[in-house]
């Protein structure tokens with residue numbers, strides 16, 4: 001089946017399994033797969049009328065626009081910091097549910113909102129599923145950095161863990177990508193053959209002055225739904 005059909009299968013299954021009448025606050029991730037999540041939520045709210053109280057907390061400017069475009073109730077962490085379920089996509093998911101996120105540059109707010117949720121559910125197509133990190137996703141692990149620090153942080157990461165960290169340059173704007181938070185992004189292409197302890201890597205990189213957040217989501221996802229190429233669904237938890 002088409003990639004979009006695989007995304008939609010994962011997204012709709014996750015919404016119908018995890019969003020019930022008791023779900024008060026839902027965290028909404030970012031990217032292309034989440035569009036199918038919000039479309040299904042809108043069907044449930046407006047066509048079926050089954051989710052009258054649902055409040056949606058966004059994890060990016062894009063997620064906020066999606067919520068508004070579908071006339072869902074917009075929340076925020078000031079008022080709704082206790083989140084029942086957070087649903088988001090991922091760039092890669094390994095066999096122990098370690099995620100690489102940030103392909104869409106939204107990793108910082110995504111991790112913040114995910115950290116406030118009781119349950120974190122990932123929805124993805126089959127291209128995101130790997131036995132080991134780096135098998136499928138070769139664009140590196142995104143790191144959000146303060147603009148003044150992007151060069152020293154780049155070198156510090158490379159000294160600590162090897163590979164190469166590259167400043168993410170915009171395609172339709174001169175100069176680097178600027179995130180929703182006004183920061184830059186480094187994409188760290190780690191050494192594929194090297195055995196990394198991703199929990200240790202995430203903590204060490206997070207401690208470097210100037211690093212705001214990493215795209216390594218370790219011990220955060222509870223369940224992942226993969227839409228497969230043959231139209232079936234794979235569930236990992």
Ligand code: DER
Pocket residue numbers: 029030031032033034088089090091092100101102103104105106107110
């Ligand atoms: O940027 C992000 O973290 C997105 O969630 C990304 O990881 C998934 O995007 P996709 O659903 O468009 O593949």
